[in-house]
Amino acid sequence: MRVLLLKEPRDEESGPDPYLKELESHGHKAALIPVLSFKFVSLNTFSDKLFQPEKHSGLIFTSPRAVEAVKMCLDMGGRREEWNKSIKDKWNSKSIYVVGKATGALVQSLGLKPLGEDTGTADVLSRLIIEREDTNIPPLFFPCGSIKREVLPMALRENGVPLETLTVYQTAEHPDLEKNLKNYFTEQGTPASIAFFSPSGVKFCLEVVRRLSGEQLNEIKFAAIGATTQDAMTAEGLCVSCTAEKPTAEHLAAAIATALQ
Incomplete structure (x- = not known):
């Protein structure tokens, strides 16, 4: 299943992003879109x-x-x-x-x-x-x-x-955020899960995500990296399907994998 991660990619020097790697190990196809500059x-x-x-x-x-x-x-x-x-x-x-x-x-x-x-x-x-x-x-x-x-x-x-x-x-807000989100939804369709990594990520992305996913919004499993982000999502009326037990790639991937079963 497709998972969209709304976060900055890891520095290229330090190898592949651990969140992409962990989700792939659970059999999901993950993509990153940077939210902040x-x-x-x-x-x-x-x-x-x-x-x-x-x-x-x-x-x-x-x-x-x-x-x-x-x-x-x-x-x-x-x-x-x-x-x-x-x-x-x-x-x-x-x-x-x-x-x-x-x-x-x-x-x-x-x-x-x-x-x-x-x-x-x-x-x-x-x-x-x-x-x-x-x-x-x-x-x-x-x-x-x-x-x-x-x-x-x-x-x-x-x-x-x-x-x-x-x-x-x-x-x-990242200058290309809206364009990158549109491209993703056009090419990949609506993802099965979307993960937020910060309250500012929720602030900058949610309106665009709502618009692009339309009637399929309620089918998306929304994931939060931690309690603070979860609170920001809930405050915006989103139904949060899962929250990582700890803010690590392993914990988030495990939570998303369980939510998507």
Whole structure:
């Protein structure tokens, strides 16, 4: 059966996208359509902060994009050697928090040691941070996107854990989204299942998906990568057929396979 994944493809360097691979292993034909486009901002400020680890008690990464921004800072200033020689070790003597395995793997590629890869959501990560951190510490540093949810900053604030945030990328709708969706529906027909990966994905895609699928909308099994995305889908009146137990390719593919049986 055909499954449409509304997400960004994995970086080509890191091999085939695991979501496509997992769904194929369940016998389904999956396709990806990127939903978001990203523009990096404030990289000079970010670079300055990255090279002053003594001012913070740790780092928080909740998205692969924020880690990409670090790589851009290192390449942009030609500062990779300095990073590898001394700066990364200074950060490694502190806490480096991440949400999810994909972000964790990218953080490791910077030579950093991530904590919290199994948390899966900002909500669960914030609980881990609150358990581990004191209130009388220099602030944790959180590079984030323009449409970050307030769950983590609010939880830390309420528990007195100091936090400093910096917006390092802005999120917008992918310029070719509507065209790519139309092409998919024209060439492949209405898919058996459509998976959403973020509330912004729901916001940007749903109206077009409704229009293109017409009367077949109710036959589509809609899948969510996690509870936050599921809530956004339900709020729009979608019937969610399945939600991944954890935000991984294995868990999502297993949930979709069960829903399509």
